[in-house]
Amino acid sequence: AQSVSQHNHHVILSEAASLELGCNYSYGGTVNLFWYVQYPGQHLQLLLKYFSGDPLVKGIKGFEAEFIKSKFSFNLRKPSVQWSDTAEYFCAVRTDSWGKLQFGAGTQVVVTP
Amino acid sequence: DTAVSQTPKYLVTQMGNDKSIKCEQNLGHDTMYWYKQDSKKFLKIMFSYNNKELIINETVPNRFSPKSPDKAHLNLHINSLELGDSAVYFCASSQGQANNSPLHFGNGTRLTVT
Numbered sequence: 001a002q003s004v005s006q007h008n009h010h011v012i013l014s015e016a017a018s019l020e021l022g023c024n025y026s027y028g029g030t031v032n033l034f035w036y037v038q039y040p041g042q043h044l045q046l047l048l049k050y051f052s053g054d055p056l057v058k059g060i061k062g063f064e065a066e067f068i069k070s071k072f073s074f075n076l077r078k079p080s081v082q083w084s085d086t087a088e089y090f091c092a093v094r095t096d097s098w099g100k101l102q103f104g105a106g107t108q109v110v111v112t113p
Numbered sequence: 114d115t116a117v118s119q120t121p122k123y124l125v126t127q128m129g130n131d132k133s134i135k136c137e138q139n140l141g142h143d144t145m146y147w148y149k150q151d152s153k154k155f156l157k158i159m160f161s162y163n164n165k166e167l168i169i170n171e172t173v174p175n176r177f178s179p180k181s182p183d184k185a186h187l188n189l190h191i192n193s194l195e196l197g198d199s200a201v202y203f204c205a206s207s208q209g210q211a212n213n214s215p216l217h218f219g220n221g222t223r224l225t226v227t
Contacts, residue, residue, distance in 0.1 A: 034215060038154075043203060044218040088154055098144065098168050101216055103156040 004093050006104035014112050015083055021076040021107050023091030032094040033074040034101065035065055039087045047089075050074065061085070086111045116140050117219035119204050125225045126194055133190045134222045136204030144168075145187035146205040146216065147179060156203070162187055191224075199226045 007022035025031065032051050036044040048059025055067040065076045074091060091104040117138045126132050138145060146169075147159040161169035162181040176192045191198060201221045208214035 036218075043220045044156075044216075046215050046217075049215050090156065098161060098163065100146075100158055100161060100169055102158075106154045106156075108154075 004091055004102050004104040006089075006091050006107050008107045009105065010108045010110070012110045012112065013081060016080050017111075019076075019078045019081045019085070019109065021089055021091075021109070023074045023076065023104055024072050025074070025091075025093045025102075026072065027093065027095050029095060033065075033067060034092040034094070035059065035063070035074075035076050036090045036092060036103075037087045038090065038106075044090065047076070081109075081111045083111050083113050085109060117204055117206055117217050119202075119219040119222050121222060122220065123223050123225075125227065127227055128194055128196060130194050131190070131192045132194060132224070133188055134202055134204075134224075135186070135188045136219055137186050138204075138206040138217070138219075139185065140206055140217060142206040142208050142214075142217075143184050144207050145181065145184070146207075147187065147189050148203040148205060148218075150201040150203060150221070152200070160187075160189075194224075194226045196226050199224055 003026050005024045034049045035047040037047050038044050047063050048057050050057045050067045058064045063078050067074050088106045088108050090106045092101040119136045144163045146161045148156050150156050159173050160179045164184050165181045178190045181187045201223050203221045204219040205216040207216045
């Protein structure tokens with residue numbers, strides 16, 4: 001069965017620290033990859049997506065992610081976090097043509113002032 | 114204008130009751146989804162409709178019945194509510210088979226069954 005694994009469930013870091021969240025998936029075919037963010041009490045918002053082309057994709061709010069096909073990974077990074085980045089981050093994979101997303105379990109990120 | 118809107122935002126009800134959640138999107142998308150987010154924040158797809166036709170039906174109790182009167186609306190009716198149904202339900206939409214169309218989510222409906 002296909003799966004999406006996020007390595008960290010909780011991350012606590014200080015403002016200005018760098019952030020990297022790991023995401024691995026198990027599917028051998030063509031995939032579309034996404035990172036979504038969910039701020040406290042809010043809905044999911046798209047941070048960035050990868051469909052094809054340059055494996056380094058840039059998203060909103062200074063986030064970027066790198067697709068490494070050989071490692072089945074799509075890690076999210078931000079060089080310097082802010083308190084407002086406190087949120088739940090979800091990696092998601094789409095493997096079919098109907099847009100069905102399979103989500104990872106999420107990583108709760110807490111940024112302390 | 115909210116792109117994907119759900120009502121109600123909060124729903125508190127007793128076990129055994131029947132309730133409905135409504136969803137509407139004004140993005141012109143042809144595919145809509147219902148996702149369930151449990152207390153551990155895990156998101157799982159429940160249903161998907163494309164142009165009013167059911168295309169994804171995950172292993173969901175048949176107490177849950179989606180209805181899509183048109184491609185801009187996807188409602189979720191739940192019969193005989195159980196404690197385990199307590200969760201946040203998110204509606205989403207996308208442009209079906211377009212590979213570069215991400216999902217757009219609504220604000221969620223927090224259902225609490227007592």
